[in-house]
Amino acid sequence: MSSDNQPFVTDSSKVGTETREARLAGQDNRFNSRLREAFGSSPFILTKFDKFMNWVRGSSMFMLQFGIACCSIEMMHTYAVKHDLDRFGAGVPRASPRQADVIIIPGTIVSKFAPRMKRVYDQMPEPKFVIGMGSCTISGGPFQEGYNVVKGAEEVIPVDIHVPGCPPRPEALVYGVAKLQERVANGESSPVTVKPYELEEFGDLERDEIVEQLADDIDVDDLVMRYNWGDSP
Amino acid sequence: MSVELPADADAVQTPEEIEAVLGDLVIGRDDHENAPGFIIKPDTVVDALDRLREQAGFDHLSCVTAQEYADRYESIYHLTSYGDRTKEVSIIVPTDKENPVSQSANEVFRTADWHEREAYDLVGIEYDEHPDLRRILLPETWQGHPLGQSYDQDRPQVVPLREHANPLKEDQQADEDDETMFLNIGPHHPATHGVLHIETVLDGEQVVDLEPDIGYLHRCEEQVCQNSTYRYQIMPYPDRWDYISAGLLNEWAYARTAEQLADIEVPEYAQVIRTMGAELCRMAAHFLALGTFALDIYGDFTALFMYSIRDREKVQNILEELTGQRLMFNYFRLGGVVWDLPEPREEFFEMTRDFLDELPTALEEYHDMMTSNEILQMRTVDTGVLPADVAKSYGATGPVARASGIDYDVRRDDPYGYYENLDWDVITEDGCDNFSRLLVRMREVEESAKIVEQCIDLLEDWPEDERNIQSNVPRTIKPDDDAEIYKAVEGAKGELGIYMRADGTEKPARFKIRSPCFSNLQTLPEMSNGEYVPDAIASLGSLDIVLGEVDR
Numbered sequence: 001m002s003s004d005n006q007p008f009v010t011d012s013s014k015v016g017t018e019t020r021e022a023r024l025a026g027q028d029n030r031f032n033s034r035l036r037e038a039f040g041s042s043p044f045i046l047t048k049f050d051k052f053m054n055w056v057r058g059s060s061m062f063m064l065q066f067g068i069a070c071c072s073i074e075m076m077h078t079y080a081v082k083h084d085l086d087r088f089g090a091g092v093p094r095a096s097p098r099q100a101d102v103i104i105i106p107g108t109i110v111s112k113f114a115p116r117m118k119r120v121y122d123q124m125p126e127p128k129f130v131i132g133m134g135s136c137t138i139s140g141g142p143f144q145e146g147y148n149v150v151k152g153a154e155e156v157i158p159v160d161i162h163v164p165g166c167p168p169r170p171e172a173l174v175y176g177v178a179k180l181q182e183r184v185a186n187g188e189s190s191p192v193t194v195k196p197y198e199l200e201e202f203g204d205l206e207r208d209e210i211v212e213q214l215a216d217d218i219d220v221d222d223l224v225m226r227y228n229w230g231d232s233p
Numbered sequence: 234m235s236v237e238l239p240a241d242a243d244a245v246q247t248p249e250e251i252e253a254v255l256g257d258l259v260i261g262r263d264d265h266e267n268a269p270g271f272i273i274k275p276d277t278v279v280d281a282l283d284r285l286r287e288q289a290g291f292d293h294l295s296c297v298t299a300q301e302y303a304d305r306y307e308s309i310y311h312l313t314s315y316g317d318r319t320k321e322v323s324i325i326v327p328t329d330k331e332n333p334v335s336q337s338a339n340e341v342f343r344t345a346d347w348h349e350r351e352a353y354d355l356v357g358i359e360y361d362e363h364p365d366l367r368r369i370l371l372p373e374t375w376q377g378h379p380l381g382q383s384y385d386q387d388r389p390q391v392v393p394l395r396e397h398a399n400p401l402k403e404d405q406q407a408d409e410d411d412e413t414m415f416l417n418i419g420p421h422h423p424a425t426h427g428v429l430h431i432e433t434v435l436d437g438e439q440v441v442d443l444e445p446d447i448g449y450l451h452r453c454e455e456q457v458c459q460n461s462t463y464r465y466q467i468m469p470y471p472d473r474w475d476y477i478s479a480g481l482l483n484e485w486a487y488a489r490t491a492e493q494l495a496d497i498e499v500p501e502y503a504q505v506i507r508t509m510g511a512e513l514c515r516m517a518a519h520f521l522a523l524g525t526f527a528l529d530i531y532g533d534f535t536a537l538f539m540y541s542i543r544d545r546e547k548v549q550n551i552l553e554e555l556t557g558q559r560l561m562f563n564y565f566r567l568g569g570v571v572w573d574l575p576e577p578r579e580e581f582f583e584m585t586r587d588f589l590d591e592l593p594t595a596l597e598e599y600h601d602m603m604t605s606n607e608i609l610q611m612r613t614v615d616t617g618v619l620p621a622d623v624a625k626s627y628g629a630t631g632p633v634a635r636a637s638g639i640d641y642d643v644r645r646d647d648p649y650g651y652y653e654n655l656d657w658d659v660i661t662e663d664g665c666d667n668f669s670r671l672l673v674r675m676r677e678v679e680e681s682a683k684i685v686e687q688c689i690d691l692l693e694d695w696p697e698d699e700r701n702i703q704s705n706v707p708r709t710i711k712p713d714d715d716a717e718i719y720k721a722v723e724g725a726k727g728e729l730g731i732y733m734r735a736d737g738t739e740k741p742a743r744f745k746i747r748s749p750c751f752s753n754l755q756t757l758p759e760m761s762n763g764e765y766v767p768d769a770i771a772s773l774g775s776l777d778i779v780l781g782e783v784d785r
Contacts, residue, residue, distance in 0.1 A: 065423055069450055069781055070476035072427070073521070074560060077549075080542035095423045111389040112372040113420065113428055113449040119394060120421050142469065145460060146453030147379045147386040148371060155391075167560055 050187065057101070057127065058185035061177070064100035064124065065093035069107025071134040071167040078170040090177050097123040102180070104173075105159070108136035108143055109150040121157045129184065131176055132159040135166045142166060245289035251322055254289045255281055266494060266718035268311075268321035275328050276361075278336040282310060282324065286341060290314050291322060294342035294628055296719065296747035298732045299352030301382050306333040306358050308349075311719045311732065311747075315625055315639055318646035323719065328358060337363040344628035347755050355380040355455075370448035370784055373398055380456065413441055416766075420449045424529050424770050427780035431757075431773075433766070440769050443761045445754055451784040458744040463491055463710040464567060467744075472561040474746065475782040478517035478549065479725040481510040481556075484565040489649055490720040490731040491567055495710045500701040501651070502692075503569035508651040509688035510555060510564065512681040517548040518725035519674045519681075522777040526671060527603060529774035530612050537602055544595055547588050554581055567710065569703030574692065582689055592682050599675060604668075613667035617760040617772030620665055627759070628752040631727025632677065633776060635661045636669035643723040655687045667768075667775040674777070709739050719747075726750050726777060746785050750778040 063085075067075065078085050085091035094100040097120050109117060121130070130153070135141030137153035144151060153159050160183070163176035245254060248269035252259055258281045261272035273281050285291040291312040298309040310324040328335045337360035338345035349360045350369040357378030360366055368375060374392045377384050418424070418431040425431065428449035434442040454470060461467045471483035485507060492499060499507075524541030528534060549559050554575050556564040564571055575581050603609055619629070624637040634641055642659040644652045660676045662669035714737035721730035727749025736742035753776050761769035 066421060067427055069427070069452075070473055070560065073476055073478070077542060077546070081539045082543070082546050097421075108450065108452050110449065110451055111375075111391045112451070114391050115394040115397070116420050116428075116449070142473070143452045143454075143457060145386075146389075146457060147384075148389050148451050148453050150389055150391060169559060 054187045055185050058181040058183075059089045061090035061102045061129075061181065062100050063090060063093045064097055064103045064120070065095050066103055066120065067106060068109070068113070069136070071106035071136075074167045074170055075104055075106045075133060075173065078173045083170040083174060085174060085177065088174065088178060088181065090181065097121075098125065100124055101127065102129045102131060102177075104131045104133050105137045105153045105157075106133040106167075108141065109153060109156065110146075110148045111150060112148075114150050114156050117153075118156050129180060130157055130159045130161075131173075131180060132162045133173060133176070134168060135164060138162050138164060246320060251285070251289055254284050256284075258284075263323075263325050263717075265323050266716060267720055268323050270309075270323035270325050270717075272325045272327065275326050275335040278310070278324070278326055278338050279340050279362075282312070282338050282341040285312055285322065285324070289322075290316065290320070292316075292625055294338065294344050294348075295721065295728065296730050296732065296745070297338070297345060297348035297352060298719070298743070298745040299356040299358050299380075300734065300743040300745075301356055301380070303382070305330055306335075306356065308335055308352060308358055309719075309732070310338060310345075311730070315634075315641050318641070318643055321719075323717075333358045334361055335359070336361050339363055342628065343623075343626045344752050344755060347751065351751075354378070357381045368448075370451040372448070379453070386456065412436060418770075420446075424773070426525060426773070426778055429754075429773075429778070429780055429783070431769075433769070435766065438765050440761050440764055440766060443758050443769060445757055447751075447754070447780070447783050449784065450780045452781070454785040455744050455746060459741055462739045463495065463712070463741065464706070464708065464739070467491075467741075468565060468567075469561065469563045472563060473781060474748065474785060475518070475724060475726060475729070475750070475779045476560065477521050477725065477779055478545065478552070478560060479514050479779075480560065480562040481507070481514045481552075481564060482518075482722065482724045483729060484562070485511055485650070486720075486722045486724065486729045486731050488565045488567060489722055490718055490733055491710075493720055494712045494716060494718045494733055494735065495567070497568045497706055498704045499569055500704055502695060502700050503702050503704075504651045505688050505691050505695075506555075506570050506574065506702070507565065508655070509685050509692070510552065510562075510570075511650070512684045512688070513548050513552055513555075515725050516678050516681045516685075517545050517552070519678050520545045520548070522674050523599060523603065523671070526774045526777070527609075529770055530609055537599070540595070540598060540602075544592075547591075551581075551585050551588060554584065566703060566706070568706040569701075571702075573700060573702050578693075582693055585685065585689055589682050589686055592678075596675065596678065604672065604675070610668065612767070612771055613671060613775070614664070615666050615668075616764060616768040617667040617775060618665050619756055619760050623759050624665075624756060627756045629727070629756055630749050630752065631724070632670055632673045633727065633753045633756070635659065636673045637665045638663040643721055643728050647721070649722060651688070651691075652684075655684055657683050657687075667771050670775040670777075711735075711737060711739050713737065721747065724749055726779065726782065727753060729782075748782040748785060750776075750780075750782045751785075754778050754783055 077083060079091055079093060103121060132153045140149045140151040143149045161176050161180045163172055165172055245251060255271055258273050258277045259271045260274060263270040263272055291314055293313045293315050294310060295313050296311040300307050306328045308326045313321045326335050335358055337349055349363055352358050353366055354368045354370050355378060374396050375390055379386055414435045416433045416435055418433060420428040420430040430446040432444045432446055433440055458467050458470055467487060468484060471487045472480035474483050520541045524538040527537035553559050556562040619637050621637045621639050624634050624639060638661055640659060640661050645659050657680045660673050660680060662673050712735035716735045719730060719732040721728045729749055730747030732745040733741045734743040757773060760772040
């Protein structure tokens with residue numbers, strides 16, 4: 001067997017296994033590859049559709065081109081040369097939220113911007129994921145005492161991964177993205193349920209006419225955030 | 234009049250001469266550390282500023298500070314001259330507590346428009362005859378004035394979108410027979426360099442009216458600084474005003490002001506390090522300006538943007554060696570810098586020299602792809618024209634002013650650091666258009682490289698036993714009660730000034746930031762009205778604003 005035909009295998013003696021030997025007998029060796037090795041003796045993959053979709057989602061993420069403050073500078077560096085987020089299948093920023101499925105929130109959120117950011121998030125199609133970049137998206141960071149500063153992105157939209165730092169280094173952001181991919185691929189970070197947040201407020205109430213009507217009255221576009229000062233830490 | 238006035242307006246220099254110009258308008262004196270201060274009545278603002286501009290050569294309204302005392306409100310107009318930066322005067326306008334109304338200076342200096350709106354928004358002084366006195370930084374639904382004394386600064390007032398004014402609503406639309414169209418650009422838009430909102434009215438492809446709407450990144454920087462101590466706590470924040478790697482330049486603005494206020498000396502060796510670091514920062518900031526400008530003009534995300542990021546990475550590596558941080562350096566201390574150059578020093582020098590040696594080749598690439606590119610020339614030459622007198626009226630500074638032929642650079646005109654001992658030039662261009670602003674930035678990178686090179690030569694030969702990085706500064710700094718100062722440095726975007734008032738404690742009673750981007754952005758309508766939409770975007774890119782500094 002000539003190794004010239006097998007670009008994936010450099011030294012066939014090192015990757016030879018019993019399974020492989022068994023398979024090799026009388027087979028066309030173009031079916032042999034590392035991928036085949038990984039999948040076992042059958043050239044077919046059996047998996048759950050959900051699991052497959054999760055793997056696909058995690059492996060090809062379209063980021064939203066979304067800059068707020070200081071962290072967006074480091075985010076640009078993460079996309080660009082040297083750090084090159086594209087290596088991890090997550091490096092093409094989309095200018096429109098309609099085409100994106102991950103939003104990185106890079107910076108401080110203030111009262112005037114919070115409703116706008118919620119609007120941008122709402123415009124993204126499901127399933128969507130959120131990476132909070134920097135301390136400001138965790139707690140308001142160094143500006144926490146500011147009269148105008150929203151104390152963390154989670155006051156406004158749900159966040160999947162927090163990357164701490166002020167600002168985080170590009171390496172840290174890459175790590176955060178990789179962690180998110182891992183979670184998505186494992187199905188741990190389930191897609192956000194399509195449901196107006198406020199419906200939660202009705203809790204276990206029986207869905208009688210009144211509750212239904214109240215639910216209908218909710219204008220989803222108008223919901224700013226599931227935000228309640230009383231519950232805030 | 235006891236003082237003989239010189240015939241030439243620019244020759245008016247001494248406080249006595251300025252007082253003679255103002256004549257009977259002066260009702261008191263309240264001198265600041267940097268300049269004489271004259272108190273005038275609230276209804277004579279236009280008169281006083283007009284006299285100072287016409288008869289004493291004060292043609293630059295650098296900043297308007299507003300503050301509330303226990304018994305009064307006060308607006309301070311910090312005036313200086315484009316021809317002579319060391320000539321400064323403060324015009325102080327007290328207004329009473331019950332009814333804080335003061336005359337607007339908008340008639341004399343167009344830049345007062347936004348500055349007074351900010352004063353109204355944050356402190357609560359109302360300006361008579363102001364063309365458009367609305368909130369500027371906070372949402373229009375905000376209740377109260379947060380830098381006023383009675384305001385409870387507890388929590389942000391977040392309201393749903395429906396509470397905000399919606400220009401697209403029917404009742405705000407133009408009449409049907411009108412042929413204009415309203416267009417929102419931003420606050421989330423790739424070409425706005427952050428969270429800027431531009432309300433544009435279009436007639437076909439032409440801009441009829443354009444108004445920047447800011448405040449989407451108002452992070453209460455002034456309040457945060459007022460709640461921090463001079464010695465250590467304030468210094469990390471300047472990094473976050475202009476965050477395009479211009480951290481050391483901003484830190485220098487605070488360091489310079491506080492050092493003069495508290496009378497702190499800085500050793501010469503530290504000044505050389507500061508100068509070198511600051512110029513490296515300026516280069517990094519200008520690189521990003523070039524890259525994003527190319528991105529705005531012809532969507533070049535692949536080549537030029539990556540080139541500029543590549544060069545920024547090199548500068549950031551050097552700065553990281555020096556300060557320990559990529560972006561938020563926190564390297565300056567009052568009275569010096571926090572630590573010496575990294576050991577082994579030879580490696581650091583070699584690294585920096587390598588970068589400087591490669592720079593001419595890199596700049597040649599930029600020139601090949603940008604300035605000699607016909608598409609870019611068609612888009613930028615003679616678009617976004619900003620005549621020098623308009624730029625002066627709006628208080629434009631930095632590369633924006635220098636591209637309009639205004640020979641003004643704080644580094645040279647009001648020297649600080651080690652600049653006056655080095656050999657470098659102030660770059661000006663006479664084109665007044667987008668192309669000139671691009672050229673000025675590119676040539677300033679060369680000048681900065683010259684400065685860095687000279688600093689390295691100096692540092693290399695500096696005797697080992699004279700490497701004093703910090704003077705002896707007390708642990709707590711308490712400047713005298715009621716000492717006031719306004720000082721500026723040349724940031725990456727222009728004149729970055731800081732006003733501080735001490736109240737005898739270890740925290741400033743008022744901390745006001747004069748941001749160059751804030752004033753520069755104000756010129757956008759002048760440059761864009763009547764032009765095409767893409768040219769308006771090009772003009773915005775050429776202004777090179779940072780929203781963190783515009784909104785503070």
